[in-house]
Amino acid sequence: MTNPTAAALTEDERIRLEAAVFRRLVAHLGNRTDVQNIDLMNLAGFCRNCLSNWYLDAAQEAGLPVSKDQSRETVYGMPYEDWKAKYQSEATAEQKAAFETSKPQH
Template identity: 50%
Template sequence: MSCSDDQPMTADPLDSIDDAVAAAAFRRLVRLLRHRSDAANIDLMGLAGFCRNCLGDWIAEAGDLDKESARAIVHGMPTAEWKARFHVAATPEQLARMEESMAKNP
């Protein structure tokens, strides 16, 4: 699964949010995703076009970290452990929804 990392070309009010406020909101999102292990990455991809791994990849890119370290931050544990505990195989329907959703990403 790949995640879009395109940046908007025009001024965006999102850019005016104080970094501390944005960081607090981001941490709340990550903590919610850690708590909601029942929300499968494939379903997140199908609905929103991003998942926990995407967030980790964005952290890696923004912070000059390796992907595994950044994904472990989002998962709250090493990715392999998270997968062993919570990952379930995707159905063909989930994969189709993901593909459709990803096509909408910029």
């Protein structure tokens, strides 16, 4: 579906807006450390890891030297292992059951 307003934007303007949206999403997720990745997967079908993988995919497609650790740090705002130790909790039985039911495909 084409947005008529978006069609009036130049390619550079569209890219700048998309980059701003990405930064805002990453900042929002950074502020919502209470929301676990499994919750995101169960409700939206993607999580912080997915977002960092998409970032890495885009870097690789563009031929840019970005590592998996760097892509995760971009999304998590810190090394992934630090984020897990600080914010990640064990998934509950209900979360695990919901994940098994939905098995998000992406």
